[in-house]
Amino acid sequence: MSQSEPAVAGRIDRGVMAVVRVAAAVLWMGNLGWKIPPEFGQNAGPEAPKDLYQWTSYAVTDPVLAPYTWVVEQVVLPNFTAFAWTVLLVEAGLGAFLLIGLATRFWAVVGAAQSVAIMLSVGNAPGEWIWSYVLMLLLHAAIFATAAGRYAGLDGVLRPYWLASGSRASRLLEVAS
């Protein structure tokens, strides 16, 4: 497949993948509102709504993978504020860039990795369905595989300019899109 040819050929298919990409963006953005800085639930009482601290702690109380549990218990929870802000900014970036379809393949990889991290934290938590997170992983894999930012996204608008430019930044953006 040459770099100028779409990964998805038909017009309807391209439209569907654009909708899938935007839906993924809205999924991430819709789950930002309950992550409330600056404490993210660290000092919340038992009656308070669950925030990121409670959800992350499930990796310890209801473990999915022992090494991941160790990392959460020994590294993440003791440095929770920094971790929580990083999660907030990464997920905001996911929402922002998938929405406009810029550097979409890069953000699809980030989204897949974040989906795995969430799955390893809450996969065995009460009331959770691990397939939700498997499906999120597959969603981002599909966005990556189809380069979904090239349809109704800025990757599609800007790729001809990046391909013509030849600069280092343009080559990076070509790969990321």
Add this chain to the structure above:
Amino acid sequence: MTVERSSLDRAVLALGLLAFAAAATTMGRGELDPFRVRGWGLVVTLGLGLLALVAGWFAWRLLALAVGAGFLAAAGVQIIQLGGEAGAVEHGVLDGNAATFALWLGLGVGLAVLGLTRDRPPPPSLTRA
């Protein structure tokens, strides 16, 4: 007056329409209200969205860049104010949350990138990606 719009200008128009679509979700609740665009945040989104539409329609790339900077500034204000108080869902003068920050981040980066991209005809074999 005939204006020659490139694909970049049409993309600016599209982002302006996206701002209006996002603002429309203020009428929804729960999952149909993913961005929490409220109060002064709604004014910012609609105002800058309108300017983006003007920039795209008249192919004024500098205005697109300025609007992008405006959205990025709003995003900056939102995230800084989010970090300033504990225990509140909506913070500060723009009445948004982290999702509002993400929306403005996306619109700001997109418009800024389009505003900064110089028009040049792409090679004929690379006109449609």
